[in-house]
Amino acid sequence: xxxxxxxxxxxxxxxxxxxxxxxxxxxxxxxxxxxxxxxxxxxxxxxxxxxxxxxxxxxxxxxxxxxxxxxxxxxxxxxxxxxxxxxxxxxxxxxxxxxxxxxxxxxxxxxxxxxxxxxxxxxxxxxxxxxxxxxxxxxxxxxxxxxxxxxxxxxxxxxxxxxxxxxxxxxxxxxxxxxxx
Numbered sequence: 001x002x003x004x005x006x007x008x009x010x011x012x013x014x015x016x017x018x019x020x021x022x023x024x025x026x027x028x029x030x031x032x033x034x035x036x037x038x039x040x041x042x043x044x045x046x047x048x049x050x051x052x053x054x055x056x057x058x059x060x061x062x063x064x065x066x067x068x069x070x071x072x073x074x075x076x077x078x079x080x081x082x083x084x085x086x087x088x089x090x091x092x093x094x095x096x097x098x099x100x101x102x103x104x105x106x107x108x109x110x111x112x113x114x115x116x117x118x119x120x121x122x123x124x125x126x127x128x129x130x131x132x133x134x135x136x137x138x139x140x141x142x143x144x145x146x147x148x149x150x151x152x153x154x155x156x157x158x159x160x161x162x163x164x165x166x167x168x169x170x171x172x173x174x175x176x177x178x179x180x181x
Contacts, residue, residue, distance in 0.1 A: 023068070023071075023073070026073050027066060027068055027073050030066050030073050030074075030075045031066045031075070033075060034064045034065070034066055034075035034076070034077055035064060037064070037075075037077050038062055038063075038064040038077050041062055041077060042059050042062050046058055046059040046062070047059065050149045051087060051149065057081060058079065058081050058083070058084055058087070061079040061080060061081045061084075062077065062078070062079050063077070063078060063079065063080075064076065064077045064078075086146060087146075087148075087149065088148060088149075089148050090145075090146050090147050090148035091144060091145070091146045092144070092145045092146070093143070093144065094141045094142065094143055094144070095141065095142060095144050096139065096140075096141050097137075097139060097140050097141065097142060098139055099136065099137065099138055099139040100136075100137050101134045101135070101136060101137070102134065102135055102137050103130045103131075103132075103133075103134055104130070104131045104133045104134065104135055105127060105129065105130055105131065106129050106131060109126055
């Protein structure tokens with residue numbers, strides 16, 4: 001008795017190409033996850049939920065990329081805006097304030113303000129009206145403490161791992177990697 005296998009070449013070729021196809025599909029999946037994370041950061045985190053919009057520069061600068069290095073596929077969402085690092089990781093230290101003009105205001109007055117859910121009111125200081133006069137404020141340093149609101153450090157949906165921090169690795173500012181593999 002004898003048997004002949006038809007299509008051995010096709011079956012062999014299919015199994016040889018399988019790892020490459022799986023890698024391509026994983027890269028496509030990573031691309032979809034990174035796009036979703038980029039959209040979420042721009043829509044939810046930089047449009048008022050965590051940080052309020054002033055000029056829109058930070059929100060417009062959010063970029064994404066997918067990198068394949070050997071068996072590892074890495075998705076990155078980040079920015080090249082300098083001040084993004086402060087908003088992501090916070091800041092505590094002295095900053096220099098340049099010399100500038102400030103408008104003088106009348107002395108503030110206190111007023112009693114009703115607070116919802118409380119029996120008693122609360123004394124609140126109101127800002128005085130501008131007087132029209134200006135005063136020169138000399139250059140000085142001041143201490144600043146900004147806690148991190150965690151704008152970019154999000155969990156990738158379905159990945160189950162926290163997005164790692166990329167300190168000092170060049171690239172795009174506060175970019176965050178999503179490891180898969």
